Amino acid sequence: MMIPAFLSIDVEPEGFQLDRRDPPAWAGYAAMVEYAERLRTELTARTGTAPRFGWYFRTDPQIAEIHGRPEHVLVAFPERTARLQAAGDYFGVHAHSIRWAADRGQWVHEFGDGDWQVYATRFALEAYGAWAGAPARLFRAGAGFLTDRIVEAAERAGVQIDLTLEPITGWGVNAAAVPSGVDSSPIVGAYTDCGNAPRLPYRPARHDFRVDGGRRGRRLVMVPVATRSLDPPRPLWRRVARRVLRGPAPKAVEVLYPTADWPSAHGFWDIVAQQLGSMRRPYLSLGIRTDAAASVVAGRVRRIFDALPLHPLAQRLRFEDPLTTFRTATRSDLRLR
Numbered sequence: 001m002m003i004p005a006f007l008s009i010d011v012e013p014e015g016f017q018l019d020r021r022d023p024p025a026w027a028g029y030a031a032m033v034e035y036a037e038r039l040r041t042e043l044t045a046r047t048g049t050a051p052r053f054g055w056y057f058r059t060d061p062q063i064a065e066i067h068g069r070p071e072h073v074l075v076a077f078p079e080r081t082a083r084l085q086a087a088g089d090y091f092g093v094h095a096h097s098i099r100w101a102a103d104r105g106q107w108v109h110e111f112g113d114g115d116w117q118v119y120a121t122r123f124a125l126e127a128y129g130a131w132a133g134a135p136a137r138l139f140r141a142g143a144g145f146l147t148d149r150i151v152e153a154a155e156r157a158g159v160q161i162d163l164t165l166e167p168i169t170g171w172g173v174n175a176a177a178v179p180s181g182v183d184s185s186p187i188v189g190a191y192t193d194c195g196n197a198p199r200l201p202y203r204p205a206r207h208d209f210r211v212d213g214g215r216r217g218r219r220l221v222m223v224p225v226a227t228r229s230l231d232p233p234r235p236l237w238r239r240v241a242r243r244v245l246r247g248p249a250p251k252a253v254e255v256l257y258p259t260a261d262w263p264s265a266h267g268f269w270d271i272v273a274q275q276l277g278s279m280r281r282p283y284l285s286l287g288i289r290t291d292a293a294a295s296v297v298a299g300r301v302r303r304i305f306d307a308l309p310l311h312p313l314a315q316r317l318r319f320e321d322p323l324t325t326f327r328t329a330t331r332s333d334l335r336l337r
Contacts, residue, residue: 051319092138112189
């Protein structure tokens with residue numbers, strides 16, 4: 001059985017502390033396009049099917065301030081977008097809730113002001129829609145940060161699938177800043193704890209995006225990024241006894257970040273294969289960004305994906321547009337746990 005796979009590439013500048021007087025060249029984007037083409041060629045040779053990758057473009061207020069227009073990356077490099085479209089790749093929006101803090105003299109991630117988050121989300125989606133001539137259907141929020149208001153704003157703007165959700169008590173809960181491959185941006189406010197969110201696709205409840213709303217949920221579908229359980233397997237009787245006597249046990253889960261420092265690239269794909277084998281209806285969703293090509297993070301990503309064409313799992317993965325995957329999905333499919 002072939003397994004749907006989504007590789008989401010966040011297209012953004014190399015860093016957050018951008019200078020209006022010296023706008024970034026987006027060199028990481030150029031490097032990633034070249035790398036993606038090489039990976040596509042190797043996977044096609046290995047599997048006989050050309051993979052389709054997702055590119056999520058930054059079109060938020062920070063980009064508008066730095067470059068004078070939010071859709072800068074889309075209009076400044078038309079040859080790249082044409083090249084990716086010709087290869088069958090698909091596009092979406094990546095928006096950071098980032099703003100200039102004059103008192104700090106820095107760009108900060110604004111996680112405390114819901115109005116700003118809604119504004120930044122709508123701004124980015126509208127800018128992309130004006131460029132594309134149609135609303136964005138795919139969305140990834142910056143820094144893995146989501147709130148009910150961001151999800152609602154995305155749905156109202158026409159987004160059908162969100163691929164942001166990291167269903168863990170994430171790195172940002174106790175972090176002071178959002179890192180990139182070359183710098184960081186301070187966090188203002190509190191990061192959302194998504195540790196109890198579903199780990200499989202679902203329609204979020206209107207009162208809380210971290211809850212499966214089932215038939216009464218939003219039209220938008222949440223597609224969580226890939227995770228694995230760190231809990232040792234326990235017999236059914238022990239799990240039932242625990243639930244009866246002490247309530248549900250907290251889940252020990254980690255995101256399968258290609259950017260992390262995994263001991264072995266081949267071993268990373270072994271872990272992915274093991275996780276997929278435990279799923280009734282498996283799928284894979286991974287996210288990376290256009291970091292500086294010489295950065296440690298970018299090097300880790302290349303190491304991980306260089307190993308994929310040589311791994312047996314490559315024969316079973318079908319990299320495709322999630323809109324294709326979920327267009328025919330039934331509601332019962334989306335409620336799996």
